[in-house]
Amino acid sequence: MNTIIATLFDGFWLNIELFILTLLMAVPLGLIITFGSMSKFKPVKWLVKTFVWVIRGTPLMLQLFIVLYSPGLLFGMPMKSRMTAALIAFVVNYAAYFSEIYRGGIESISKGQYEAGAVLGMTKPQVFFKVVLLQVTKRIVPPMSNEIITLTKDTALARVIGLAEIIMRAERYTKQGLIWPLFSTGLYFLLFNGILTLLLGWLERKLDYFKV
């Protein structure tokens, strides 16, 4: 039983790794996509919007396969690491979702805030970083929390391209007639998301000192 738990732990570590790396990269990439989708230059705007539509409109599971296989099929350069493939698919997918949350947040800030900054002689980047960003952050914490919690569970999808994450490992035991390892995986996610919920709740309270 101890070896089973150790194996599951090893597997879950992979889920966590995928989760952290995806978050670290998708959060900033999402912002870049947001700027694209809000661009005044129409071709960029429509290109980015089409991209977001495709990414959000197709299953993440399918995107994992496409990232894994297409470099080999199209360019003769097979993807060397399954982890890299999973990471690319997750980062792109989540950045697309994040970008829409950011866009909603940015668009919810009143025009008066931008104008007040402008008449005080602030540059556009100053208005964005010094005035708007924190207000947007406060607005998007609740919807982002939702996405982030979904991400922890989505990492289990990485098994479709052969990454030995926790559920894949647990499933192997069912062939030996053991079902409890599979069922127990829920506890790992539950515990992890419990901690995450506390952290995100703390962040929400941290931003409670002002009202938007």
Added chain:
Amino acid sequence: MPILEVNNISKKFGNTEVLKNISFSLEKGESFSIIGSSGSGKTTLLRCLNFLEVPDTGTITVNGKVIFDGEDPSSKSEKGIREKRLHFGLVFQSFNLFPQYTAFQNVTLAMMLLAKEHPDYKSEKDRITEEINTSAKKILDSVGLSGKLEHYPHQLSGGQQQRVAIARALALNPDILCFDEPTSALDPELTGEVLRVIRELADRKTTMVIVTHEMSFARQISDNVLFMDDGVVVEYGSPEQVIGNPREERTKQFLERYFESENN
């Protein structure tokens, strides 16, 4: 020499002409009020002065220097727009304070950002910060808010918020301070404290352009009043003349309607 000269400013939104050849000028230390009904173009005119809207034609001259010329495409570009804007301060109808900053920080933010661009900033950081802090406290004190420095906007009443907004605009020491209906978003019992601050500024010879619906206030504090209707200047002169004894039929009608509704 006038501090501000506005010449033949016109502005269209789509097919609607909002401003039609507006001209006026303003001496240093003058309080200047713009009155007129909603939709007459007053606010658009003020926004043009602050380059929140770009006029289609006309010129704007500050201290003898042409800072906007509709004929010159380069003056419509974003380049140099900050320097132009810094000639003017603007107090909005809806305050537009930055909610995540305290009253004090609302006043110092833009000053700090400007100071950071100064080449000496790094070497004299402490002195510059100290100067900014002192002047922010002094300005907030002058609008009667020395006790509210650490309050966030949502902890202040509308009148207090508007006074912070006035302090914030004053902090950058603009040549001309503009007010866009500064009391229209306030409950009636809170307008007095804001008007009092503006009156004090007028007494101290602050150059101001005030778009307002407060007719008796405009009459008391203004050196000159401009009445606008449908995008044109209908009447322009001393408050005694424009509000007290209007010559134009449209001005008379407007004032009659105004005082009628006030008496009701």
